Amino acid sequence: MSLPSGVADTPRPKLRTRPFVASIILIGGLAALFLGLAVSVSVGAADIKLSMVWEAIFNFNQELTQHQIIRELRLPRALAGALVGIGFAISGAIMQGMTRNPLADPGLLGINAGSGFVLAICFAFFPGLPFQYLILFSFAGAAVGSGLVYGISSLAKGGLSPVRLALAGAAVSALLLALSEGVAIYFHISQDLAFWYAGGVAGTKWLQIKIIWPWILAGIIGAIWLSRSITLLSLGDEIAAGLGQRTRWVKAAGMLLSLILAGTSVSAVGAVGFVGLVIPHMARSLVGVDYRWIIPCSAVLGALLMVVADIGARMINPPFETPIGALIALIGVPFFLYLARKERREM
Template sequence: MSAASKPKTHMQTRPVLALFILLGGLILLALGLTLSISVGAADIHLLTVWEAVFHFQPDLTQHQIIQELRLPRALCGAMVGAGFAVAGAIMQGMTRNPLADPGLLGVNAGSGFALALCFALWPGLPFPYVILFSFLGAGLGAGLVYGIGSLAKGGLTTVRLALAGAAVSALLVALSEGVAIYYQVGQELAFWYAGGVAGTTWLHIRIMFPWIVAGLIAALMLSRSITVLSLGEEMAAGLGQRTGRVKLAGAVIVLILAGAAVSTVGMIGFIGLVIPHVARFLVGVDYRWIIPCSAVLGSLLMVFADIGARMINPPYETPVGALISLIGVPFFLYLARRERRELG
C-alpha cells in the first residue's frame, strides 16, 4: 500500500483544536445561556439574572419569570441541541452516510406520529409515558426507513437511504395530520411540527435530563468503536470489532437522544446533519473528539437560534425549526450535490 493510499486517521485528528473548541464552546455556551435568560418580551438586566439564579426571591416578578420560564427554556435548548447533534454524528459514523440525520431518516417523524397517537387516544398522558412513546415512534420510523431502503436491488446506498427517509417521513407526517384532524388535536400537534422550546418547564427538564445525559455518556463510551466502524465494515471486522453489537448499541443511543429531544421540543431538523459535518471538518475523523465537539456546537446552535427566534419579530416568536432550516436546507442540497458528483 502506498503512502498516499494509507488511512489518514491519525494525521487528520486535531486534538489541540478540539480542546480549544470544547473550552471556547463551553464559555460561549455559558454566555449564550445568560443572554437567553435575559432576552425576551421583557428585557431583564444581567444583574437581575444573576440575583434570580443565585439569590432567588419568589416575591419578585422578574425573578419568577427567570426561574419558571426562561431558565428551563435555555437549559432545554442546550440539552436538545446536544442530543440531536450527537445522534446525527453517530448515524453518520455508523452508516458512513453524509446525509444521515434523525430528521431526514424518519426518526423525528416516527416520534411525531407516536405523539399524535398519544394526544388523540390518551390526552393528558404523563410526560414520562410521552417520552416512552416517542422512543417507540423513533424506532418505528428508523426501522421503516432502513427496511424499505434495503429492499431495493443493490442494497442500501446513500441516495436510497435519503429517498426512503423522505418517503417514510412524508407518510408518517401525513398519518399524524390525519389523526390530528379526525381526533381534533391539531392545535396540540402544531407545536411539535413547528418545533421550539417555549413552554418548557422544570418537569420536562427533570425527566429529559437523565435520558440525554445517559445517551451522551454512552455515545462517548462507544466513540472509539464508531471511529473504527466509520473506516468501513470490512476493515472494522478485520480489526476484530463486533460490528453488529456496535450498530445495535449506536441505534439504541440514537433513539434515546432523538426520542427524548423530539418529545420535548418537537421535530426540529438539520441540527444532526449540519453540526457533525462542522465538527468533523474542524477536529478530524476521530469520533472521540467529534462526539463531544458535536454536543457543544449543537447546544450553541440551538441556544442562539432560540435567541434569534425571539429577536426577529418581537414580541412574537419565529419557530426555531424554521430558523434552523434556513441553514440546514442549503447545506443538505450542497451535500447531496457533492455526493452525486462523487458517485458520478
Template sequence: MSSSKKASSASEQPTESPVIKSRPVTASVIIIAGIGALVLALVASISLGAANIRFLTVWEAVFRFNPDLTDHQIIQELRLPRALAGAMIGACFAVAGAIMQGMTRNPLADPGLLGINAGAGFVLALCFAFAKGLPFQYLILYSFVGAAVGVGIVYGIGSMARGGLTPVRLALAGAAVTALLSSLSEGIAIFFNIGQDLAFWYAGGVAGTKWMQLKLMFPWFVGAMIVALILSRSVTLLSLGEDIAKSLGGRTGLIKLACTVVVLVLAGSAVSAVGSIGFVGLMIPHIARYLVGVDYRWIIPCSAVLGSLLMVLADIGARMVNPGHETPVGALIAVLGVPFFLYLIRKERRDM
C-alpha cells in the first residue's frame, strides 16, 4: 500500500476520545463524606450563636416549631436560613469557579477575580440609588446583568493585549475592573447616602438572610446546578483544548455560551443574596481537581459539596473570632484565599 493510501486510510479513522484521568472512587468518597460533614456543620451552625440555646431546643425548633417560643423563632427565622444560605452560596461560587476554570483553561478564573462579583455589586448600587424598595426577585435579575457586564469588560480589556488572553493578563484585567466598579459603587453610595444599605454587600456575609431570599434563589440554584452537571463532560473536553473538543464533535461556541449563562446565574444570584465573597470559586475547584483528577463530571459535584462545607465552616468561624459580634465571612475567607492566589500566580509565572 502506498504512503498516500495509508494517509487517507488513517484520516478516515474516527478520532479517539482522549484518556481522561479521574478517580471516581475517591470522588464518591469525598461526596459522601463531604455531605456527612456538611450536615454536621449545618447542625453546628444552627446550634451556635449569641443566644445560648440547648441542642434539644434546637431539635424541637427544627422539627416541632412552636411560634410562641422565642428560642424557636431564633432558630427558624435567623439561624436556619442563615446556615442553608451559606451552603447554597458556597456551592454557587465553587461550581461557577470550576466551570470558568475548565471553560477558559485559566487556573486563576474566579467570579470574584474576573469582575463578576464587582459587576453585580455595581448594578445593585444603582438599584439602591435609583430604585429603592425594589423586590428581591428583581435584584437577582439585575445582578445577572451586572455580572455579565463585569465579565464582558474584563474579557474585552484582556483580549486587547498583544498576544491575546493569558491567565496572568486576565487576572490583572479582572483586578483593574473590580477596583474600578467597586470604586464607582462606593462613589454612588456616598453621593446618594446609601452606604449603610451597601455595607452588607461590601463585607459579604450570610447574616440576615431570610426565607424569602432562599425561596427565590432556590429555583435558579437547582436549575443552574442541573445544567452544570449536564455540561460537565463538555467542560472536560474544553479543558483539554478547543481543538480536541471540536475534533470530538463538540459545538464549542454553544457550549461556552451555555457555560457562561450558568456561571452568571450562579454568581449573580449568590452576590444578590450575600454580597461579594471572593476566593471560594478559586480555591475549591483546585482542591477538587487535585483530589479527583481532571474529569469535570466529578469536579463539579465535589466542588459543590466542598464549597458548601467551606462557606458554612467559615460562617461558624466568623461568629467565633469575636463572640457577640459579626466578623465578615468574606474577610475570613480572604485570609485563606489571598495566599492561595499568590501561590497560583507564582506557579503560573514559573510555567510561562
C-alpha cells in the first residue's frame, strides 16, 4: 500500500511525554475530586457532616430536611461544577492545541460572550424558554462569537497570530457584553442576567444536570478520539499534513467539540473565564505535549478547580456567596498577562 505524498520522507516527531506523572495526576486528581465533591456537599449555610452526606446519597429519607438539602440542592450543584470544569478545560485544551496559541480560551476568543449575548436575546424575546432549547441557542451564540473573532483577526495584515487573536477576542467580547447589557436594560431583564454575568452553580437543579451531562460526555469522548490528531496539529500544519492528517477536517471537528463543550458550560453556569486558559497550560507543563494525556488530565484538573472554587465562594463571606468567576479571575488575569508578555518577547 502506497503512502500519501510526503509521509515517507516526513520524520515522525518524538514527543516529550511523562506518562508516569500523568497517571499520578489522574489517580490523585480523581481522589481529590471525590473528596472535594463530598466537602462541597457538606459545607454551606447549614453545615452537614460527611456521614450524613453518605446516608443521604445511599439511604435517602425524604422526611429529613438535611437529606433533602443534600439531594435536591447541594449534590446537583457540586456535580454541575465538576461537569462545567471539565467542559471549559477540555475546550481550552483543544483550542490551544489546534491553533498553537497559548492564549486560546473560550472566554478570550468570544465563545462565552457570544453565548451570553444570545441568551440575553432569549430572555428578552422568549421568556420561559425550556433549558434544553437554551443550550442550543448557547451553541449558536458560541459559534457567532468565535466566528467574529477568527474573521476579524484573519483580516489583519500578516494573518492570524496569538496576540492578534487575543486582541480580537477582547474587542468582540467587549462588544457582545455591551450589547447584552443594552438588551438587559431596555427589556428590564438585568436581574435575570446577573447570574450569567457573575457565573456560578448556585441554584442548579437535576434537570440541568440531566440535560448537560450527555453533551459533556460526548465532548469528552470526541476530544479523546481526536487527541492524537490535535497533538500532530500542535506541532504544525505541515508536519500534520505530512503524516497523513486531514488538517481541515481535524480543525472543523475540534472547533465543533469546543463549541459544544463551552456552549454547554456557559448555558449552565454563566461566563466563567480563564478555566480553559490556566488548566491546559498546567497539564501541558506537567505531562508534556501529547494531547492523549493533556486532555484527560485537563478534565480532572478543571473539574477539581471548579469544585474547589465553589467551596471557596461559600466560605469567603458566609452566608453570602462570592461569584466563582471573580475567584478564578484572581488566578486567571495575572496568568494571562504573564503569557501575553511572554508571547510579545518571543515575537
